[in-house]
Amino acid sequence: MKQMGCVLALLVMVAVSSPAATLTFVATGPVAPGLSPLNENPPHPESNGTGTALITWDTVTNVMTVNAVFSGLTTKTTAAHIHCCISPPGNAGVATTVPFFPGFPIGVTSGTYAHTFDMLNLGSYNPAFLAANGGTAASAAAVLLAGIQKGQAYFNIHTVMFGGGEMRGFLAVPVDVSIKPGSAQPPINTRSRGTIPVAIISTSSFNAVTAVDTTSLTFGRTGTEHSLGFCNSGGEDINGDGLPDLICHFETELTGFNSGDILAILMGKTIQGAVLVGQQAIRTVP
Numbered sequence: 001m002k003q004m005g006c007v008l009a010l011l012v013m014v015a016v017s018s019p020a021a022t023l024t025f026v027a028t029g030p031v032a033p034g035l036s037p038l039n040e041n042p043p044h045p046e047s048n049g050t051g052t053a054l055i056t057w058d059t060v061t062n063v064m065t066v067n068a069v070f071s072g073l074t075t076k077t078t079a080a081h082i083h084c085c086i087s088p089p090g091n092a093g094v095a096t097t098v099p100f101f102p103g104f105p106i107g108v109t110s111g112t113y114a115h116t117f118d119m120l121n122l123g124s125y126n127p128a129f130l131a132a133n134g135g136t137a138a139s140a141a142a143v144l145l146a147g148i149q150k151g152q153a154y155f156n157i158h159t160v161m162f163g164g165g166e167m168r169g170f171l172a173v174p175v176d177v178s179i180k181p182g183s184a185q186p187p188i189n190t191r192s193r194g195t196i197p198v199a200i201i202s203t204s205s206f207n208a209v210t211a212v213d214t215t216s217l218t219f220g221r222t223g224t225e226h227s228l229g230f231c232n233s234g235g236e237d238i239n240g241d242g243l244p245d246l247i248c249h250f251e252t253e254l255t256g257f258n259s260g261d262i263l264a265i266l267m268g269k270t271i272q273g274a275v276l277v278g279q280q281a282i283r284t285v286p
Ligand SMILES: [Ca+2]
Pocket: 201, 202, 236, 237, 238, 239, 240, 241, 242, 243, 244, 245
């Protein structure tokens, strides 16, 4: 019976640790969190637009979902797409449906959007992107997904005033972080000359200790601050789930936190090149 129990436990573990079929990405950066006019090239600081976008891609079915929320645009929306493939802060052509995502709220300055796409359907692509990437939906899907995974795709909302895009965010893989592990809303002393420990939490499909390119990590008020001191060698299980987590230490002076900040952002890459982003609420002291 004991052996049977072990076998069952192993089967459960195998089921849990098999590669996830659904990949999740959030739009953020390279300058500001989420969808932001500051992420455009050139940036549009005169816009107060804000928003978020969440993309999922099922690697078995090639179904992509797009969820977006936006507000505060200067003028009415004219289009929204995913553009690919270029490293930030570059500008690339439209990969997805033109003139805009089917059903996207057009002619408004705020709205929400949720849609499911079959990425093996030609209609899910800009014909120019298809032509440049093998001419079939399958070849275009492979290029687009690879571009997204390498951090070379961005979600862009276009308006009357900013035809090339009023706000955008590059797609990145969300990770769980724990700042000053053990603190629910960690206090950050903005005048400290010390370091802030940040744990990147492993999951059954993501081993932070072996997967993260530690030299790529940036952390602070926008997520782009080069504040890394060092990472602990080996992992430490800080949340008691049996999986070792990666713990790195960042120089407070270089994180850019100001008194009153409420959010800390960590960005980086995996050794394979996928862009990672994690965020957690903080409070500043004194
Ligand atoms: Ca853990």
